[in-house]
Amino acid sequence: MTRSKTKVQGKRILLIVGGGIAAYKALELVRRLKEGGASVRVILTKGGAEFVTPLSFSVLSEEKTFTDLFDLKEEAEIGHIRLSREADHVVVAPATADLLAKMATGTASDLASTVLLATDKRVLVAPAMNVRMWQHPATRRNVTTLRADGIHFVGPDEGEMACGEFGPGRMAEPEAIVSAIARLLSEKQKGPLTGRHVLITSGPTHEPLDPVRYIANRSSGKQGHALARAALALGARVTLVSGPVNLPNIRGVNAVKVETAQEMLDAVLDALPADIALCAAAVADWRASAEAAQKLKKERGADVSLSLAQNPDILATIAIPGPQRPELVIGFAAETRNVVDHARAKRRAKGADWIVANDVSAATGIMGGDRTQVHLVTGAGVEDWPAMSKDEMAARLLARAAESLSSVRSAAE
Incomplete structure (x- = not known):
């Protein structure tokens, strides 16, 4: 344990305990992780609770043990999302054949499988099942799918099982699982945006009229922050220039907090060069002249008469051709009518490569909400995307952006 201690020290581990006799080993796993300086939260499946009690895990982890997807208090706070996002690493031990099947097919029928579907962290699984189940073609297909999806495995070990059979299927020992966790945490996660710098603006700006009042809009910053999480998950170095929002900082993201449009422009220019710029902030068009x-x-x-002056145009400024221009400049257009027509005109006028446009009329609930429906306007045309969560849209957009950069680099080579 001494060698792994520094690698798990201060890390937040989310442990999902599946059903099976090997669930008792998960208690030892919690103890060893705690000894290594990690904090541990446990999700205990219904099957796992047949072998080990929630109280046992709560005592060892010194945290609440989570069991129910439909816990009113937890889900009022979007518990399955919070649990998946607040961890540094997700571990499934024991990972039963049933859990592996749910993961491979994207099933979300309980808290454990829902968290696994929602997580943006790397996942390590320690399979444990009867040898015949492990060798079954369905399980082999599921394992192949999960490996292709980026899921990491430790074990299973070979040996005598509780059922009396002998062969591969025993859960790896807790010490081996801790070593695998430490190894993965020490590796820099690579993705299609590894080595790239992504610059994002988010939230509103506040333009002061006097020491008390200001001009602003209803932007929550949720979309910009979702873009930052998506870029980070793809391996990018992320700079998030954010106006005043009521959202927590994102671990691993360089957050620059500003208030006015001029401050946002200055912060953006200071952050250049960047490979991708996503101007998702809802910048106030005007400020008080004095x-x-x-x-x-x-x-x-x-x-009272107010004299207003135009604010600087951040999107148009960074889209100007030159050595500091990002390879891909993406603007956002929040409209209430003629959405696509206005987006096309904005792309031409600002010099942006892409415009992400949506209808933010009050009836849509998009402004300040958790879901969106966008139109992606590029030089090739318009793509109408279906309604989805802002996190899903961000992941899809960043994946497209990464693909676009890769295509440009391949063509240049």
Whole structure:
């Protein structure tokens, strides 16, 4: 354990315990991870609870043990998403044939399988099952699929089983699982954007009128932050320039917090060069020509006139051809009418490569919500994407962006 301690020290491990006699070994796994300095949260499946109690894991982990997808309090806080995103690494031990099948087919029928479908972290599985089940063609197909999906395996070991048979199917020993976790945590995760710098703007800007009031909009920053998570998951170095939002920082992302459009432009220019720029912020078009030094007072019967000036155009500025221009510049267009026509015009006027456009009319619920429906406008035409979560849209868009950069590089070579 001493050698692995520094590699799991301070890491957050989410352990999913499947059903089977090997579930008792998961208690020892929790103990060893805690000794190594890791924090451990446990999801105990219904089958796993037939062999080990939730209380046993709670005592060892010093955390609540999670069992139910339909826990009212947890799911009011989107528990299955929170659990998957707050971990540094997800481990399934024991991973039964049933759990492997659910993972391979994308089934989400309980808390464990739903978390596995929602996670953006690397997953390590320690299979444990009867030798005939491990050797069955269906299990072999599932394992092949999971390996292709990037799932990591430790074991199974070969030996005598509780059922009396002998062969491969025994869960790897806790010490071997801890070593596998430490090894994966020490490896830099590679993806199609590894070595690339992705620059993202997010949220609104606040343009002060006086020390109390400001001009702003209803942007929540959820889409921009989803883009940052997606870029990070693909291996990119990510700079997120964000206006005032009520969202937590993203671990591993360089966050630059600003308030005004001018501050956002300055931060963006300071962050260049970048390979991809995604201008998802809803920047205020105007600011006060002169900010009042004192609070503007309301006087009975008197109207107040405001003199406004245009803010700098961040998207158009970074899209100007030159050595600092990112290879791929993507703008966002939040519209309430003639969405595609306005997006086409914006792409031409700003010099952007792509525009992601959507209808943010109040009836859509997109502004400030968790779902979106977009049109991707490129030089080749318009793609109408179906409704999906903002995280799903971000992952799809960044995958397309990575593919586009790869194609450009291949053509140049």
